[in-house]
Amino acid sequence: MKIGGHAGYSLLRWLKPGDKGQGSGETKLSYVPKIKRILGSEGWDDLRDKVVLDFGCGIGFGSVELAKHGAKHVIGIDIRRDVLEVARKYAEENGVSDACKFTESVDEKVDVVVSVDAFEHIGDPAAVLETMDSLLNDDGFVVISFGPTWYHPRGGHLFSIFPWSHLLFTEEAQIRWRSDFKDDGATRFHEVAGGLNRMTIKRFIKLVEQSPFKIDSFRAVPIRPLAWAHNRLTREFTSAIVECKLMKQGS
Numbered sequence: 001m002k003i004g005g006h007a008g009y010s011l012l013r014w015l016k017p018g019d020k021g022q023g024s025g026e027t028k029l030s031y032v033p034k035i036k037r038i039l040g041s042e043g044w045d046d047l048r049d050k051v052v053l054d055f056g057c058g059i060g061f062g063s064v065e066l067a068k069h070g071a072k073h074v075i076g077i078d079i080r081r082d083v084l085e086v087a088r089k090y091a092e093e094n095g096v097s098d099a100c101k102f103t104e105s106v107d108e109k110v111d112v113v114v115s116v117d118a119f120e121h122i123g124d125p126a127a128v129l130e131t132m133d134s135l136l137n138d139d140g141f142v143v144i145s146f147g148p149t150w151y152h153p154r155g156g157h158l159f160s161i162f163p164w165s166h167l168l169f170t171e172e173a174q175i176r177w178r179s180d181f182k183d184d185g186a187t188r189f190h191e192v193a194g195g196l197n198r199m200t201i202k203r204f205i206k207l208v209e210q211s212p213f214k215i216d217s218f219r220a221v222p223i224r225p226l227a228w229a230h231n232r233l234t235r236e237f238t239s240a241i242v243e244c245k246l247m248k249q250g251s
């Protein structure tokens with residue numbers, strides 16, 4: 001039973017009249033540590049001289065870090081033209097625009113795909129895994145870090161105005177509340193700018209199992225204060241992010 005209708009909307013409005021305090025969702029400070037945690041320092045160093053695809057690059061913090069680190073070429077892909085434009089400027093300011101390309105579509109082969117904080121936003125993640133496979137060289141790999149997942153206390157992102165609030169209110173009441181301060185016309189969670197696909201850990205694992213990839217390494221990282229309660233049964237509610245490395249099946 002969820003709180004919806006005018007009552008749900010009014011309660012949300014009363015609890016949080018605007019979007020004050022909501023961040024951009026970009027991960028300038030944690031992008032590199034996230035990749036390093038999955039690949040190790042040696043693996044991070046090995047990205048030098050590689051062609052890297054940054055899937056869901058946003059405003060390009062990660063792509064620029066990869067280029068500054070020495071990647072041969074970084075392709076940042078995103079569905080939002082506005083963020084791609086910002087990313088191009090950011091690469092220019094950092095002197096790496098020759099090594100970076102920001103685009104809505106790619107057709108060249110790459111050595112590595114990296115995707116940070118994007119998988120809970122992607123509208124058709126199964127199709128994206130297929131795309132990643134088609135763009136990746138046979139001996140390449142995919143590094144994914146994403147979250148918070150849907151049952152995390154803040155899994156609703158902007159909609160989580162208090163822990164797990166996104167699970168208590170109807171989608172309709174939350175979208176109506178959001179439309180008070182966002183004018184992109186979204187009527188469903190997945191229509192908000194950048195998307196929100198309610199990705200759970202279980203769904204993600206199932207998607208990978210049905211994809212052309214196999215899991216090389218996987219970690220559901222506990223929310224620190226809830227680490228004591230974190231296990232396979234509770235992890236949907238007690239994990240902060242998911243980190244994994246995928247290889248092509250048969251490699």
Ligand SMILES: C[S@@+](CC[C@H](N)C(=O)[O-])C[C@H]1O[C@@H](n2cnc3c(N)ncnc32)[C@H](O)[C@@H]1O
Nearest residue numbers: 025026027056057058078079116118121122194
């Ligand atoms: C939270 S941002 C993360 C940006 C960046 N990776 C970072 O860590 O700073 C998620 C990005 O994924 C993008 N995105 C969502 N669906 C996508 C898709 N199907 N293909 C490419 N990008 C997508 C969104 O537009 C958004 O810019």
